[in-house]
Amino acid sequence: MFRHVVMFRWSEDGVSDETKTAIAAGLDKLAGLPMTLGYHHGPDAGVSDGNWDYVAVGDFATVEDYKAYAVEPGHVALITDLIKPNISARAAVQYDVG
Amino acid sequence: MFRHVVMFRWSEDGVSDETKTAIAAGLDKLAGLPMTLGYHHGPDAGVSDGNWDYVAVGDFATVEDYKAYAVEPGHVALITDLIKPNISARAAVQYDVG
Secondary structure, rough: EEEEEEEEOOOOOOHHHHHHHHHHHHHHHHHHOOOOOOOEEEEEOOOOOOOOOOEEEEEEHHHHHHHHOOHHHHHHHHHHHHHHHEEEEEEEEEOOOO | OEEEEEEEEEEOOOOOOOHHHHHHHHHHHHHOOOOOEEEEEEEOOOOOOOOOEEEEEEEEEEEEHHHHHHOOOHHHHHHHHHHHHEEEEEEEEEEEEO
16 A cells, blocks of 8 residues: 655644635545545644644555546645645655555 | 654764664554554655655554553653654644544
8 A cells, every 4th residue: 555644834824714624625525536545634633742733644555546646636726726825834755555 | 543643854964774774663663562553654655756754654542542652661762762863853743533
């Protein structure tokens, strides 16, 4: 299995609850893409100091499925229209889960 | 389910393969802790520019199990002795997977 992990820090200007809800709804749609085996995302639970704000973990059968997901038009639009304008930092790793 | 996600960037001074192997072996041991449901970690696959270097994803039944893991002596020793001296940055999120 091939896993994509991405974390965000929200913009320091603040992000409205409405926008956060729209981003979560957009991420929920990615869970339904045909190349996605599993997709779980959510805000930091607040149990540790210094954490980032949000994480998404997507599981794919192959690296090729991940690459197809990365360029899927709905995914790209979500990043361009809603995520990028509302974050101050992004951290990502893709890795073989085995 | 409650999930812990953590990413690292290796130290800019470089980290030997021997040290990376020791860190991976230490993380493998965390997979065997009684409070750990699942634990998968690995180096970035190199399919995307700008990624961080390493990720670990641990799954726990409850937030209490995660908190027990966080202070487990073998875990704390791994962080103190091997991880902290060899990274330049750490990013973490814990979240409810549902």
